[in-house]
C-alpha cells in the first residue's frame with residue numbers, strides 16, 4: 001500500500017524535473033486527472049458519511065414527528081414495532097451473559113461506560129429492559145409470557161430476587177436464566193435502591209437496551225406489547241414520579257444531615273416504580289454524590305425507595321421528567337402498603353378503568369392512557385387476568 005501510493009508522486013516528481021514543454025503539459029494533465037480523481041473520491045466519501053448521519057437523525061425525527069402527529073385526547077400508541085433484524089456476528093456485544101463474578105463496585109463501573117463512537121457496529125433495534133424486583137418467582141409469569149410472545153428482540157428481562165430463592169423457571173419461559181446476581185433486600189431499606197441500581201447496571205451491559213422499567217412480581221401490564229413499547233420508546237420524557245409533599249410522610253422524612261448536598265426544598269417523594277431512558281440510567285448508577293447521602297442518612301422511617309430517585313432526578317434532570325409514574329397503584333385504603341387485588345376484583349370494567357379512565361400529558365398532549373402497568377395483583381387473580389387479557393388488553397390480536 002505504502003509503495004503504491006508513493007509511486008505516482010515519484011513519477012510526477014520526475015516529470016516536473018524535465019524541462020521539456022511537452023512533458024510539462026503532460027505533467028499538468030497528470031496533476032489535473034490526479035486532482036479530479038481525488039475530488040471525486042473525497043466527494044463520494046463525504047456523501048456517504050452525511051447520508052449515515054441523516055439516517056440516524058432521521059430515525060429520531062421520524063419518531064418525534066410521529067408522536068407529535070397523534071391527536072388528543074385519543075392518542076394511538078400501537079404503531080408496529082420496527083422490523084427485527086440483526087447482522088451482528090458477536091452475540092456477547094449485544095446480550096452479555098447474565099451471570100458474572102463482578103462485585104457491585106466493579107459492575108457499576110463497567111456499566112457506567114459510554115461508547116464514544118455513536119454509530120453501532122451492528123444493526124441495533126432499541127430494546128426495553130423489563131426489570132423485575134422480586135422476593136421469589138415472578139408469580140404472574142404466565143400473563144407476562146403472553147404479553148411478550150411474538151416480540152422477541154424488542155425486550156430483555158432481568159430478575160433480581162432474594163438470594164435464598166432457589167427455584168428456577170422452566171426452559172422455554174421468557175424468564176428462564178434471566179436472574180442476575182442478587183443480594184438481600186429489606187422493605188423500606190436503602191438496600192432496595194442498591195438492588196435497583198444492580199438491575200440497571202446489569203441491563204446497561206446490553207447496549208441494545210435503551211429504556212428501563214422497574215416492576216415487581218405483583219405488577220401486570222395494562223396494554224399489549226406494541227402499545228407499551230411504542231409509548232415508552234416515543235416518549236420525550238422519563239417517568240419518575242416526583243412531588244413536593246409537606247408533612248410527616250413527605251418533607252418530614254428529610255434529615256438536615258443531608259445538607260448541604262441535598263436541601264429541603266429539593267427533597268421529593270414519588271413512586272418507586274419508574275421508567276427511564278439509557279442516558280438517565282447511566283447517571284443513576286454513576287451517582288457518587290447523592291446516593292451516599294441516602295445510604296448514610298436515609299434509614300429508619302425515611303424510605304429511600306420513595307425519595308432517592310425523585311430527589312436525584314428533580315435536582316439534576318428535572319426538565320426531561322414527566323414527574324408521573326406509569327404504574328398504577330391504589331393507596332386509597334390507607335396504611336403503609338397499597339391495596340392488593342384478588343380474583344373477584346378482576347372485571348373488564350375494572351381493567352378498562354385502569355387502562356384509560358383518566359387524563360394526563362404525553363409529549364405535551366392530552367391522553368387518556370396514563371398507566372401502562374398496575375399493581376398489586378395476587379396469584380389467585382391470575383386465571384381471570386389470563387382470561388381477560390386477549391379482549392381487554394388486546395394481547396396478540
Ligand SMILES: *[C@@H]1O[C@H](CO)[C@@H](O)[C@H](O)[C@H]1NC(C)=O
Nearest residue numbers: 082083084085086087088123
Ligand atoms: C434482514 O435485512 C436484510 C437486508 O436489509 C434482508 O435481506 C433480510 O431478509 C432481513 N432478514 C430478516 C429476518 O428480516
Ligand SMILES: *[C@@H]1O[C@H](CO)[C@@H](O)[C@H](O)[C@H]1NC(C)=O
Nearest residue numbers: 136162163164165166167168
Ligand atoms: C430450595 O430451598 C428449600 C428450602 O428453602 C429446600 O427445601 C429445597 O430442597 C431447595 N431446593 C433445591 C433444588 O435446592
Ligand SMILES: *[C@@H]1O[C@H](CO)[C@@H](O)[C@H](O)[C@H]1NC(C)=O
Nearest residue numbers: 295296297298299300301302
Ligand atoms: C440512621 O443512621 C445514623 C447514622 O448511621 C444513626 O445514627 C441512626 O441511629 C440511624 N437511625 C435509625 C432509625 O436507624
Ligand SMILES: *[C@@H]1O[C@H](CO)[C@@H](O)[C@H](O)[C@H]1NC(C)=O
Nearest residue numbers: 313314318319320321322323
Ligand atoms: C417536572 O418537574 C420539573 C422540576 O423538577 C420541571 O422542570 C418539569 O418541567 C416537570 N415536567 C413536566 C412535564 O411538567
Ligand SMILES: *[C@@H]1O[C@H](CO)[C@@H](O)[C@H](O)[C@H]1NC(C)=O
Nearest residue numbers: 078224226227394395396397
Ligand atoms: C394492541 O392494542 C391496540 C389498542 O390498544 C390495538 O390497536 C392493536 O391492534 C394491538 N396490537 C396487537 C399486535 O395486538
Ligand SMILES: CC(=O)N[C@H]1CO[C@H](CO)[C@@H](O)[C@@H]1O
Nearest residue numbers: 084085086087088089090091
Ligand atoms: C446473532 C443473532 O442475534 N442472531 C439471530 C438473528 O435473528 C435470527 C432470526 O431472525 C435468529 O435465528 C438469530 O439467532
